[in-house]
Amino acid sequence: MFIVSFWRQLDTRARVVLAVIVSALALATVAGIVWVVTPRYQVLFSDLAAEDAAVMTAELDRMKTPYKLNDDGTAILVAPEAVHKTRLKLLAKNLPLHGAVGFELFNGADFGMTDFAQKVNYQRALQGEITRTILSVDGIQSARVILALPEQQLFKKSDSKPKASINLVLKPGESLSHDQVNGIARLVSAAVPDIALQDVTIVDQHGITLTGVASNSADPEADGAAGAALELKKSTETYLARKLNDVLNQTFGPGKAIARVDVTLNMDRVQRTREQLLPAGKDGATGVLVKERSEGEGGGAAPLPPLPGAGASAGPSAPASERHEREYQVGRDVEQSVSTPGTVRRIAIAAVVNDTLDAAQVARLKDILAATAGYDPARGDTIALYPFAQLASLPQGGAPVADAASPGTGMLPASSPQVPVRTAAAARAHGFGTSLGWLLGGLALVIGLAGILAVRLFGARSHHAAHATRPLDSAQRAVLLADMQRWLAAETPKGTPQ
Numbered sequence: 001m002f003i004v005s006f007w008r009q010l011d012t013r014a015r016v017v018l019a020v021i022v023s024a025l026a027l028a029t030v031a032g033i034v035w036v037v038t039p040r041y042q043v044l045f046s047d048l049a050a051e052d053a054a055v056m057t058a059e060l061d062r063m064k065t066p067y068k069l070n071d072d073g074t075a076i077l078v079a080p081e082a083v084h085k086t087r088l089k090l091l092a093k094n095l096p097l098h099g100a101v102g103f104e105l106f107n108g109a110d111f112g113m114t115d116f117a118q119k120v121n122y123q124r125a126l127q128g129e130i131t132r133t134i135l136s137v138d139g140i141q142s143a144r145v146i147l148a149l150p151e152q153q154l155f156k157k158s159d160s161k162p163k164a165s166i167n168l169v170l171k172p173g174e175s176l177s178h179d180q181v182n183g184i185a186r187l188v189s190a191a192v193p194d195i196a197l198q199d200v201t202i203v204d205q206h207g208i209t210l211t212g213v214a215s216n217s218a219d220p221e222a223d224g225a226a227g228a229a230l231e232l233k234k235s236t237e238t239y240l241a242r243k244l245n246d247v248l249n250q251t252f253g254p255g256k257a258i259a260r261v262d263v264t265l266n267m268d269r270v271q272r273t274r275e276q277l278l279p280a281g282k283d284g285a286t287g288v289l290v291k292e293r294s295e296g297e298g299g300g301a302a303p304l305p306p307l308p309g310a311g312a313s314a315g316p317s318a319p320a321s322e323r324h325e326r327e328y329q330v331g332r333d334v335e336q337s338v339s340t341p342g343t344v345r346r347i348a349i350a351a352v353v354n355d356t357l358d359a360a361q362v363a364r365l366k367d368i369l370a371a372t373a374g375y376d377p378a379r380g381d382t383i384a385l386y387p388f389a390q391l392a393s394l395p396q397g398g399a400p401v402a403d404a405a406s407p408g409t410g411m412l413p414a415s416s417p418q419v420p421v422r423t424a425a426a427a428r429a430h431g432f433g434t435s436l437g438w439l440l441g442g443l444a445l446v447i448g449l450a451g452i453l454a455v456r457l458f459g460a461r462s463h464h465a466a467h468a469t470r471p472l473d474s475a476q477r478a479v480l481l482a483d484m485q486r487w488l489a490a491e492t493p494k495g496t497p498q
Contacts, residue, residue, distance in 0.1 A: 025447065041068050041077035044087055048074050049142055055095050063089065123147055130191055134166070134184055139174035143167065147192060162195045164188045169205040178231055181210045229267045232342050236263045240373050244351065247372050251365075252355055259351040261373060267341045276333040291327035349373055349383040357387045 010018065044067070045056065053073055060067050060076070065086055068077040078086050113121075127145045134143040144167045150160040166188065170176065185200040202210045240261040248257035349369060357365070366385050375381050 039079060042080045042083050043070075044076045044078045044083055044090075046071070046075040047141075048076070056090060059090060059093060059095060060086070123149060126192065130188060133187065133191075134168070137176075137180060137184070139171055139176060139180075140168055141171045142169040145188070149192075161199060162192060163199040164192060164195055164201070166200070166202045167205070168202060168210070176210065178228065185211055229265065229341075232267075233263060233265055236265065236344075237261050240347070243372050244349065244369055247368060248351065248353070251368075252353060256355060257351060257353040259349065259369065261350075262348040263344060264346040264348075265341075266339075266343045266345045268339070269341050270339045272337045272339075274335045274337075276335075291325075293325040295323040295325075344374075344379070346379060347373060347375065347381040349375070349381075349385075351383075351385045352388055352391065353385070354388040356389055362387070 007015065045052075048056070050073065053069070053076065056076060057067065057069070060078075063086075065078060065082065069075070070077055127147055130145045131143050134140060134145070146165045148163045148165070150162060166184065168176070181202055184202060185197055188200050189195050189197045200211065204210055240263065241259060244259035244261065245257075248259055249255075251257070351365075351369060353365070362385055366383055369375070369385065370381075370383055375383060
């Protein structure tokens with residue numbers, strides 16, 4: 001056979017190399033077939049907490065559903081055909097996820113339970129329902145709610161007030177705005193009877209209070225007003241600074257200038273009422289009669305009859321006295337004005353340009369920045385603009401401090417790009433595609449090397465065989481014999497007998 005004759009023509013080294021290549025190809029082929037035929041599990045749930053993963057795996061064991069754990073136990077994988085069915089079954093069982101149970105705790109009636117146990121179960125269920133509601137907010141990974149409910153007695157009212165404590169674990173890179181924190185506090189205050197808004201305390205995983213330092217104030221709206229004022233100040237400064245930086249970047253190029261704005265806002269809510277009396281009309285009327293009163297003595301009243309035995313009056317009767325009072329009211333002009341909080345009280349602008357500017361250029365650039373930010377000198381606004389070279393030449397000057405909040409400038413560190421977050425399923429798909437690509441590439445490389453080696457071995461063997469089996473003619477033998485004699489004569493020393 002051809003293969004047997006080819007194997008016999010190879011030397012020992014070529015046989016070893018060829019055997020290794022064939023074995024590697026066979027192993028790679030078998031591994032690829034096994035890997036393709038083996039069923040690949042898909043993600044059922046990902047990014048699970050340890051307690052949630054324990055509850056779900058225990059339920060899967062009871063359901064006798066095969067599964068695998070991945071990502072250090074935070075992801076559960078099942079067979080592809082059972083992903084949706086298993087997920088719906090687990091969600092229908094109302095598992096105590098996130099370490100909390102809801103009102104499904106009362107699904108099974110227990111007639112032998114005491115009143116104290118019923119109160120404890122009600123508090124657990126209420127805490128669990130609030131926890132589940134809070135977890136629906138974006139950016140929250142886990143939550144824990146603790147309610148401090150005083151004991152209510154029949155003939156005695158407790159002096160203590162109910163309170164709530166909430167611990168939130170935020171997802172990496174996420175943060176809650178003041179409106180979200182205030183919304184969570186209002187949610188708890190509305191869900192639990194007799195809990196005031198200032199009695200709800202919210203902290204994050206670092207122990208930082210999110211409800212503000214004024215939560216114990218007498219005014220329940222103090223925290224909201226303070227937080228809203230700070231958010232309004234930050235948003236206004238960011239908006240104005242972005243406008244100024246856009247003008248500077250388009251004028252000098254990216255990274256050549258920087259601008260910052262400080263805004264002082266008037267957060268007072270003022271209500272003014274002005275009342276002005278209108279004069280009387282042209283006809284001389286004094287207004288509208290609103291009240292009239294008359295008082296009198298004697299006058300038209302009939303005198304009393306004399307007493308028996310008394311004589312007639314010797315003198316005339318006393319004169320009658322009357323008093324009339326009339327009250328008129330003219331028209332009124334009432335004006336009521338309410339000033340909305342958040343009006344700008346003062347703006348301070350600071351800009352640094354990394355370029356050489358003369359006095360005229362600085363003045364014109366100041367006018368441009370002032371017009372961009374709404375500069376008003378009557379309001380007390382200030383603007384400072386300096387070239388960077390002028391700042392560096394000052395005795396106590398230095399390079400401006402870069403602020404990470406300004407994106408797209410060379411002098412400032414650009415804002416770090418958001419890291420794309422992929423789900424576990426996407427990660428598995430990406431890993432599957434990568435592994436398949438590496439496997440196919442390896443197989444192609446091994447096959448290519450084997451083909452090159454086989455071609456070289458066949459070519460060398462055929463060339464050697466062709467030269468070895470070709471006979472020499474008489475002329476070639478004569479030339480070869482003459483060359484050998486000449487070589488022997490050149491190598492033999494003189495005086496040596498031949």
